[in-house]
Amino acid sequence: MRHFKLTILYFVAILSFASCKQEPSNKANDLAVYKCPMACEGEKTYNAFNSCSICKMDLKVIEQTSKVIVNNAISDESIFNLTTTWNTEEDEAIQLEDLKGKTLVLVMIYTTCKAACPRLVADMRNIEKQIPENQLKDLQFVLVSIDPETDTPERLKSFAIENHMDRLHWTFLQGTESSVREFANVLAVKYKQISPMDFSHSNIISVFNSGGELMHQQEGLGVDNKETVKTIIELTNKN
Amino acid sequence: MYTFRLTIIFLAFFIMNLAYGQSKMVLIKGDTYIPLYGRDSLKVTISDFEMDVYPVTNSQFLDFVEKYPKWQRSKVKRLFADENYLMEWKSDTKLSETQSLNAPITSVSWFAAKDYCECLGKRLPTVDEWEYVAMANKELPDARTLKSYNKYILEWYETPKTFNNNAGSTFKNYWNVYDLHGLVWEWTFDFNSVLVSGESRKDVDNDSNLFCGSAAVGATDLMNYAAFMRYAIRGSVKAKYAMKNLGFRCVKNINK
Numbered sequence: 407m408r409h410f411k412l413t414i415l416y417f418v419a420i421l422s423f424a425s426c427k428q429e430p431s432n433k434a435n436d437l438a439v440y441k442c443p444m445a446c447e448g449e450k451t452y453n454a455f456n457s458c459s460i461c462k463m464d465l466k467v468i469e470q471t472s473k474v475i476v477n478n479a480i481s482d483e484s485i486f487n488l489t490t491t492w493n494t495e496e497d498e499a500i501q502l503e504d505l506k507g508k509t510l511v512l513v514m515i516y517t518t519c520k521a522a523c524p525r526l527v528a529d530m531r532n533i534e535k536q537i538p539e540n541q542l543k544d545l546q547f548v549l550v551s552i553d554p555e556t557d558t559p560e561r562l563k564s565f566a567i568e569n570h571m572d573r574l575h576w577t578f579l580q581g582t583e584s585s586v587r588e589f590a591n592v593l594a595v596k597y598k599q600i601s602p603m604d605f606s607h608s609n610i611i612s613v614f615n616s617g618g619e620l621m622h623q624q625e626g627l628g629v630d631n632k633e634t635v636k637t638i639i640e641l642t643n644k645n
Numbered sequence: 646m647y648t649f650r651l652t653i654i655f656l657a658f659f660i661m662n663l664a665y666g667q668s669k670m671v672l673i674k675g676d677t678y679i680p681l682y683g684r685d686s687l688k689v690t691i692s693d694f695e696m697d698v699y700p701v702t703n704s705q706f707l708d709f710v711e712k713y714p715k716w717q718r719s720k721v722k723r724l725f726a727d728e729n730y731l732m733e734w735k736s737d738t739k740l741s742e743t744q745s746l747n748a749p750i751t752s753v754s755w756f757a758a759k760d761y762c763e764c765l766g767k768r769l770p771t772v773d774e775w776e777y778v779a780m781a782n783k784e785l786p787d788a789r790t791l792k793s794y795n796k797y798i799l800e801w802y803e804t805p806k807t808f809n810n811n812a813g814s815t816f817k818n819y820w821n822v823y824d825l826h827g828l829v830w831e832w833t834f835d836f837n838s839v840l841v842s843g844e845s846r847k848d849v850d851n852d853s854n855l856f857c858g859s860a861a862v863g864a865t866d867l868m869n870y871a872a873f874m875r876y877a878i879r880g881s882v883k884a885k886y887a888m889k890n891l892g893f894r895c896v897k898n899i900n901k
Contacts, residue, residue, distance in 0.1 A: 482723040584759075584768075584834075591755060591837055591884030592724060598838035 440465035450574075480506070484618035485592055490585035492550075495562035495578035502618065505577070508546045509641040510614040511634075514586075514595050516553035517565040518603050525627045526609050527569055533611070534575075536635045537642075542575045544616075544642045550579045552586055552597045552605055593620075613637050615644075668705065670695040670897060671821045673778055678787065680776045681872045689773045696770065696778055697894040699812040699823050700831060701761065704746035706753065709761050711738055716757050723885075725756035730887040747811040749829045749892040755884035758832045758893040767895035769834035772879065774896060776872065779826065781819035789872070798871040801827045808890045832893040836879040 441451045442458035443466045457464050480486045486503040493499055513530055515523040530547055537545060549571075551557035557565075562578035565571075571578075581589065590597060597607035613622040613634060622637040675691040710716045710731075717737035721730055732752050735741045753761075755769075762768050770778075782788035782797075789795070801807065808829045815827035825831070882888070 484724065487722045487724050584763075587835060587837070588756070588759065588884075594837075594883055596837045596839070596880075598835070 442466075480617055481619060483620070485589075485614060485620070486618040488585075488589065488592065490581060490588065492579040492581050492585070493559050494580075495559055495566050495572075497559040497563075500579075505546055505548065506618060507616050508544055509616060509638055510546050510548055510612075510618070511638060512548040512550065512593070512612045512614065513610070514550045514552050514590060514593070514597070514607065516551055516605055516607075517557050517561055518553065519605070522607070522609055522627055526611070527571070529611060529624075529628065529631065531569075531571070533631055533635055533638065536631075537638060541639065541642045542573075545575055545638065546577055547571070547575055548577045548579060550581065550586065550589060552590065552607055553599075554580050554582055554586055556603075593623075613641070615641050668701070669698045671698055672899070673774075673820050673822075673896075676777075676786075678777055678780070680773055681876055689777075691774055691777045693899050694770075694774060695897040695899060696774075696820070696822055697767075697896070698821065700749040700829060700892045700894045701758075702747050702812050703740055703744055703750050706750035706761065707738065707740065707746075709764070713760070713764065716760065721754075721757070725885060726754035726887055727885045729889075730754055730757070732887070733889075743809070745809070745811055747813075748809055749812050749824070751808045751829055751889055751892045752887040753832075753891075753893065754887050755832050755836065755882075757887075759834070761893075762895035765895060767897045769832055769893060770896040771835050772833045772838060772876075775825075775831065775833050776875075778818070778820055778822055781822075783816055783818060786819045795871050798826045802871070802874060808892070829890050829892040830875070830878060830888075832891065833879065836882065837884065839876050839880040 440453070440455055442461065443463055444458065444461050446458050446460035452465055455465060480503070486501075486506055488502050491499050491501055511530065511533060513526055515526055517523075527549075530549070534542070534547060549562075551562065557578075557580055559578075559580055562580060563572075566576060566578055593610060593612050595608050595610050597605050599605050609625065609627050611624040611631075611634060612620060613624075615621050621641060622634060624631060624634045673691075673694050673696050675693045677688050677690045679687050680689055710718075714720055714737075715722075718731040718734060719737050729752055733741050733744060740746070759769055780787045780789045782791065782794045785791075807827060810828060812828070813823050815824045817823050818825065882891070
């Protein structure tokens with residue numbers, strides 16, 4: 407009889423594994439943000455209660471001003487509907503929704519790229535330069551690797567340092583073959599691996615509002631980025 | 646007792662396979678071939694894999710949306726499907742009177758197709774895999790140079806509304822796979838790797854500003870007009886598009 411019970415358990419287990427991707431629970435509600443009361447680390451915030459690493463004082467919850475998170479609902483068009491998990495250059499696992507609340511400037515690259523990507527990265531830095539320093543905190547520049555096999559978190563981190571893109575407002579993401587393909591499809595970015603180290607890909611910089619909705623796309627390399635910068639500044643002012 | 650247990654396990658798997666009509670698959674033996682748009686070397690190597698014998702049908706997709714309501718017409722997120730998604734259906738879980746249960750599902754987006762396959766532990770075929778199987782006719786694994794092969798495909802392109810026909814109504818090819826030509830167009834996993842595109846005048850293939858490595862793009866056999874059409878379609882659709890003549894089937898890696 408015991409065997410029989412085990413079997414039934416096994417059966418149930420199999421069936422529960424059989425269902426794929428469950429809808430993730432909406433955890434945005436219990437997201438509190440903590441900050442050192444002495445502002446030892448400037449504007450740096452934490453997602454968990456802890457003590458400040460510098461002055462050791464207890465972190466304080468900061469009031470979520472409407473500035474950061476407008477509301478918890480995301481629209482049908484939002485990229486936050488993608489529920490895949492990504493690794494950052496700091497080797498943290500995040501979902502795109504964790505980037506909610508900030509204007510996103512996003513590009514797809516790969517770090518071994520010699521032709522277009524350095525220029526694409528330069529274009530991103532060029533955009534960054536034109537944003538007033540006090541607005542940078544409401545912004546996130548995101549670089550998604552189209553070569554998740556080569557571009558590990560460590561590699562992305564060293565790429566970030568090499569290219570002076572290691573401040574808080576830069577995020578690098580490593581996905582999987584499938585999640586990157588899906589993400590590219592959301593952005594209408596095309597890419598193809600043409601040899602183990604080389605990809606052809608479209609050069610598109612996309613701007614999303616704080617709700618993850620696509621607001622603007624800039625196509626091509628070294629193109630006039632006036633429109634892009636204007637969109638970004640308008641969006642961060644609106645936040 | 647032990648045999649009893651085995652029977653139960655066997656039964657469990659059997660029931661799982663019945664769950665929303667797990668379809669029959671066949672083995673495709675891999676090889677190296679030259680697709681219309683290859684990589685650098687022009688040659689592409691395909692590993693062995695399994696492919697659905699038929700495209701996914703209306704009835705199978707109906708079961709799927711019943712099980713995963715997020716893919717029902719009224720619930721699907723606009724990010725993942727445009728407003729043509731399952732447009733012909735009568736309601737979220739009902740086909741229209743003119744739609745046959747065994748006809749291939751169409752008007753589905755790439756996201757829906759991908760999720761369907763993944764929910765079955767399968768995936769969408771890559772462009773290279775799909776083209777590899779599709780270059781077969783009834784007798785040969787590669788019939789692309791045959792006049793009759795190309796004529797058949799081109800005649801199909803001219804025939805309207807083949808998407809209303811039932812799965813299995815065209816020919817069985819060398820690999821025992823049906824309907825790759827003659828019924829519906831099919832989504833592929835990396836359709837967005839096709840860099841020749843009609844969506845914008847800017848990205849003609851000699852515009853190196855838009856695509857790095859654009860030299861990789863070039864037809865190896867422009868005579869292969871039928872295949873060229875498929876690549877052109879892939880280059881021009883977006884993943885959220887749902888089209889009346891665009892369906893899909895799944896493939897699976899072989900665990901060695």
